[in-house]
Amino acid sequence: MTMTMRALLGATALCGLSAGAFAESITVATVNNGDMIRMQGLMSDFNAKHPDIQVNWVTLEENALRQQVTTDIATGGGQFDVLTIGTYEVPIWAKQNWLSPLNDLPAEYNVDDLLPSVRGALSVDGTLYSLPFYGESAMVMYRTDLAEKAGITIPDSPTWDDIKAAAAAMTDKGNEVYGICLRGKPGWGENMAFIGAMNNSYGGRWFDMDWKPQFDSQEWKDTVADYLDLMTNYGPPGASSNGFNENLTLFQQGKCGMWIDATVAAGFVTDPTNSTVADHVGYAQFPNKAGVDNHGNWFWAWTLAIPASSQKQDAAKTFIQWATSQEYTNLVASKEGWRAAPPGTRTSLYENAEYLAAAPFAKMTLDSMNAVDFSKPSVQEIPYTGAQFVAIPEFQGIGTAVGQEMSAALAGQETGDEALAKAQALTDEEMKAAGYIQ
Incomplete structure (x- = not known):
């Protein structure tokens, strides 16, 4: 299928140095919304911390993204190492053994800080299969x-x-x-x-x-x-x-x-x-x-998952941990203010006085998400x-x-x-x- 992208997002964006400078290269399929575009603008932080990993972006309109990643994972195409998918796909694809389990995250990731409703939606039989970038009602x-x-x-x-x-x-x-x-x-x-x-x-x-x-x-x-x-x-x-x-x-x-x-x-x-x-x-x-x-x-969360078919499991896991971490939230806040922090994934964000002061919509977001059955x-x-x-x-x-x-x-x-x-x-x-x- 031909991929239609906007001019800014028109081709795969390479974040970092020349390909020869990296030990490993991963390809991330993502959606063309503001939060994901913002992340691509903050990749210098990831590159500085992980100079051995090159991240290649394929950024698509929402409907096109869903078609691309569904086709790729169902056929074992192996085009992507990280998929941007949601609360609909994660449990269904996990049960098909299409996604890699994320049951060995390091203590500093603080998985217990994830909102219970989001963590539950991304888990099957207690095992987490995707990490939330932001959540919403x-x-x-x-x-x-x-x-x-x-x-x-x-x-x-x-x-x-x-x-x-x-x-x-x-x-x-x-x-x-x-x-x-x-x-x-x-x-x-x-x-x-x-x-x-x-x-x-x-x-x-x-x-x-x-x-x-x-x-x-x-x-x-x-x-x-x-x-x-x-x-x-x-x-x-x-x-x-x-x-x-x-x-x-x-x-x-x-x-x-x-x-x-x-x-x-x-x-x-x-x-x-x-x-x-x-x-x-x-x-x-x-x-x-x-x-x-x-x-x-x-109820929805855009999340980052790793297809089981990826040959770059460790590099992909390093990237998705960075992109969904408390550290990344602090990075966004330092660059664009707390109002811009990715919402709806971590309890700590809604206990942060600076965020609550900057985001008058915070309580409505959390209450709306917590009310979903x-x-x-x-x-x-x-x-x-x-x-x-x-x-x-x-x-x-x-x-x-x-x-x-x-x-x-x-x-x-x-x-x-x-x-x-x-x-x-x-x-x-x-x-x-x-x-x-x-």
Whole structure:
């Protein structure tokens, strides 16, 4: 598959000296988000401490990264020594013996400092298989100045009715200000991460106890109808192409009244060097439908894992320990301030007075992550575990196919009901083929 990368990330970046100066070279596949780009800019620290290891970067857009690493590890291609993967892949791939266990980390790594929820999500039978770079839940980020101008108050724990009213009040399309920005780009980890969490908050589920798809349920119909209503009336143009990075840029440029997305975004929307609205950002819990005790159950961590097929195990382990260590967190803080520290992985960060003072979003992030019930993301009975995803191998294909239908509906190519009917049919067919249902 041809890899499409941005100009800055357009080719594999070599960090360090000429290849001949190194005893060993490793290749890291990662995602093109701000935290991973920041790490590449701080590689001089790693190079100084480990001059015998050359790190080659392959940096990809989120959907492309998932396709590349999944294909490579499933076929034993051996292209990468370190993989950037998430809480969905780790337990599934570990059970396939595709990942190297990380059960001999040195004492100075302080594995007990990892947040219990994150460590548990990255472990199988008590063995850790990946190290977390940052963790997240999801929340509402909103423009306090626009809310004040519109004469509205966004509650700390809003309902979707509150969100719709706020979106309407803050929309000013004549000045290119849109009341709400949400993911529309298709992909199981793009638009379906958001829509899946939204459906959880409406009381919905992906499958019933017999693994029958539930897209014909009232919860899914209400979720999709309200999602399309919000985005059609109060969202930006071209939203069916917008994912995390695109919405981050829109919010930083002052074009979004609200953005509901990963908590990790808070460090970027409050960065005065890149955000024009850094001093006017408020936060609220992920919304729920009135009467439903569920705030989305969004839980994710981007993590660094080593494929079992890598021939560079020791060098790869040295790198991922550095990249996910307390030492690295302190390095980021020393260069860019505590606000920029990778969030959601270590207890010590949330006990650090300097971080808490610099990051007004810290408590909301930690509370949101701690509130997630990974074993029961829906209020209804379900046969699966997960969060904004379903923790079965087939979900990657199903979620992406369903995401394409949702994106098509957002683009006006079909109605929401048509998209749901297609989602029901394609998911039913896949679940039958996989043997979940007859």
